[in-house]
Amino acid sequence: MQTLLKSTPFRYALNASAIIGLYAVIMLLIKTGILNRYQALMLIPIGFNIILAASLNLTAGFLGQLPLGHAGFMSVGGYAAALFSMSAALPTNVELPLALAIGGVVAAAFGLVIGLPALRLKGDYLAIITLGFGEIIRVIILNLKFTGGAYGLKGIGRQTTVTWVYICVVITLFIISTLMRSRHGRAILSIREDEIAAEASGIPTTYYKVLAFTVSAGFAGVAGGLYAHYLSIMDPSSFGFMRSAEILVIVVLGGLGSIFGSVVSAIALTILPEALRGFADYRMVIYSVLLVGVMIFKPSGLCGRYEFSLGDSIDGLCSRIRGIFSRKGGVSDGGDS
């Protein structure tokens, strides 16, 4: 039993069925009307916020370098995806994934071009220079013809569905978590821990910094594409510094270096302002007080660096149950978990 629980194929099967199962539950809740139309629509912003937070966590949490221009990459990806789908006339199920892929690639290219010079800096200076780049992207979009200038883009097909968001979230989380458990991910972590020691251990630190930055920007671009095809408009003023700050807040609140924390916190912080709608004017005040409160009382974020693993959780649960039974039988079993 225990060896089965630890075996790789079993873990894969378990995770795959959990992913499909969760999707089925969500769909069922929508079909049966337990989640009303409005609540079902909330799932989409939850989804792209998860992608944004998880991707920012790659640089802020795992690489240990804080970028403050994530919204810039999101907008680049969004505009690229929207411009593609507005000019192409393909069936939705072909057009949207293509648009998202284009959004991701274009944003990743921006990430590469900006990352190469910016990542020579560290810490606060890196934060500031990415903030600068983010603002410049916004101003340039505001002044270009083909992006619609200050008016932005209108009439983008509303193609983002719960299913597409779900697929994108699963792909993002899968790629980021498998990446982090490989030699490439460990190289990224070693830079956060000690850049000089990493370099002395044979890690090409510049390469991995730029890589993490580029991948992070790429996923932000995908999220931007989902955003564009959800709202059906792109307004350059909604990608300013405050948007970057919002994403950062999700990441830090969830826990820097915890993908699971980013997911939990993206869900909580997307729902919270809506749930507080009853308090009308007070909601944003309550939101900011909660934020400051959590940071003061739990500075490492809600989940610290904890990572959830379905297999491990079931494993732990099983040995706990076995522990209870063996204690009843009067035989101590050592209780490894």
Place this chain on the structure above:
Amino acid sequence: MTLLYLMINGLQIGSIYALVALGYSMVYGIVKLVNFAHGDIIMVGAYSTWYIMAKYSAPAWFAALASIVICSALGMLIEKIAYKPLRKSDRLSLLVTAIGISLLLQNLAQLIFSANPRMFANIFTGTVTVGERSFSNATTVTIAVSVIIMIGLTVLVKRTKIGKAMRAVSEDGEAATLMGINVNNTISFTFALGSGLAAIASVFYCCSYSQIQPAMGGMLGLKAFVAAVLGGIGSIPGAMIGGLCIGVAESLTKGYVSSQLTDAVVFGILIVVLLIKPSGILGRQRNEKV
């Protein structure tokens, strides 16, 4: 003549940036925090001046003084409640707390005064004529008062006991404690001083731009912060030079290129400076010892 006019205008807005940048710079120097709530202190300063004048029809000088006191107190209060408990934890947590405070101040202002902009009457009416050109009193007073404040501040930091304490704490907080410096009081004083300067900046800003709204601190604060980085964050003369540079660059861009592109120019300057000399014009580079 246009050039001179643009330069003077640039110096005016630059002086305002410099006053705000000083707050960023001093706070960064002493607690290594990019205090994102600093921009919103400007907004609080503007609203309190406006409110005291409108509600109690108080004279302008009284309202301005009261707003300086309010902002200084608020700055200290924020530090005590929100930043002090996090002094020993991760710097990112501190940064997020600062963003949280910024959101809180903006939304409180929106709750109390509504999101609609309010009109702010210019305190310094009238003009001064230099040769053929005339400049508004707001411009001349802003520049003159800023210069006086900066000289005063330099003297404060260089010559006084509290100034020496500020420099000691920013150099090495623990060593300063061992030398008998009260670090908490020094940090409080720094926040009070920075916030007071932001209040003064807010009065000058309102006199030239006449509109106040809850989100006004955002961009203004961001640009002042850019000015602080440009001059070398942590350096007081650097903040002044940075502020004036940003102001003049902005004004010249508005005059000769396009008012749409001023933000791009400001942030472009920031990026170029960071890439060439990351520590800014007057900042010091610190190398890690291996």
Place this chain on the structure above:
Amino acid sequence: MAVILDVSKLGINFGGLQALDDFNIQVHGGEIVGLIGPNGAGKTTVFNLLTNVYHPSRGGISLTGRNTLGKRTHEVTGYGIARTFQNIRLFKSLSVMDNVMIALHNSMSYSLPEACLRLPKYWRQEAEARKFSRELLAVFDMEDMADSPAGSLPYGAQRRLEIVRALATNPKVLLLDEPAAGMNPSETAELMRTIHDVRDKFGVAIILIEHDMSLVMGICERIIVLNYGLIIAQGTPDEIRDNPLVVEAYLGQQRGDSPC
């Protein structure tokens, strides 16, 4: 044994200060060389130059026949030089295992897509690296600490882990920067055995900086003495012990006790 590290006329200036000048050394395979000198003599600077953390103002370094001029630190590590740090620099919040696995980065070759899609090459190389790490940790009696965060280990174990991590990069030359700092005499004695074992098992040449003269005199076959950035003496432990220049560098006077 062949010369694997050949340093000639190496020198560096920091601003106006000449931190190191005319530093020459040839290290043969399997040799243990001591680098001593008073504080600020430029010992760690030599290590930083050998690993290209600093770039020399003059002179050259040839490592296993390759010129390291202008290379990055990680490239030089790839040529076969590894080091530990005076002020321990472990990946503190990562596990002991991960610390070693990071140093094995270049012994694996699976690509980014292979990692993300978990293709067979990923599984095979990861399993091999994990097995190798365990064996390497076992050599240093650390296999039972594999899952603890490196920062939680006792001081001595952290110093040992730094050596394990350096060895995992498969070096020809190992640089140890004050490995006995902060250790008591019995720990130091154990460390001496470890250093000997490392040389014998892995066949690496070792250069070590150390202030503990019992360790230096006990295990080094050759000692180089630095003062004010210049080599003032070199030779066997016995020659160094009686060298008046060395005594003067340490005690600052003509007559006095030997530095140990």
